[in-house]
Amino acid sequence: MTFGQPTAGDLEMMNLALGEARSGLAAGGVPVGAVLASGGKLLAAGRNQRVQHGNPVAHAEIACLRNAGRRASYHGMTMYTTLSPCPMCSGAILLFQIPRVVVGEAETYEGNLAFLSAREVEVVLLDDCGCVEVMREFQARYPDVWSEDIGGR
Numbered sequence: 001m002t003f004g005q006p007t008a009g010d011l012e013m014m015n016l017a018l019g020e021a022r023s024g025l026a027a028g029g030v031p032v033g034a035v036l037a038s039g040g041k042l043l044a045a046g047r048n049q050r051v052q053h054g055n056p057v058a059h060a061e062i063a064c065l066r067n068a069g070r071r072a073s074y075h076g077m078t079m080y081t082t083l084s085p086c087p088m089c090s091g092a093i094l095l096f097q098i099p100r101v102v103v104g105e106a107e108t109y110e111g112n113l114a115f116l117s118a119r120e121v122e123v124v125l126l127d128d129c130g131c132v133e134v135m136r137e138f139q140a141r142y143p144d145v146w147s148e149d150i151g152g153r
Helices: 008-026 060-068 087-095 113-118 129-141 143-151
Strands: 033-038 041-047 077-083 100-105 122-125
Touching: 008 033, 008 041, 008 060, 008 077, 008 100, 008 129, 033 060, 041 060, 060 077, 060 087, 077 129, 087 113, 100 129, 113 122, 129 143
Parallel strands: 077 100, 100 122
Antiparallel strands: 033 041, 033 077
């Protein structure tokens, strides 16, 4: 599988997503952040709030889509997420036909980027050390919380 190349705008949007992740960690939650953008314009942001809301489906990508509100189309949009999407979030990306996903890292959780790519979603993997660091810190501080969700697999 090959990954697309990031643009300068991608790095800016990922920094916004990473800010969401860091806010989540500061609140004792899973540090995954996501933003949705079109043409370099931020449309919505969200963070994982599974712990804060006691909601197992309150993942960052889902929160971001909820915050974006109804859209007639997601054509031309990009989802930015600090961590490789889980199957649920990948399904939402496919359901709404988001054509491009920029992923901060897939080291601490591999996800299934090939699944998205095989369904014609352009995937850009940044291997961002800031995204890795925030997740490693969370995994060290809250191993039981990580294990509740995707870490226990």
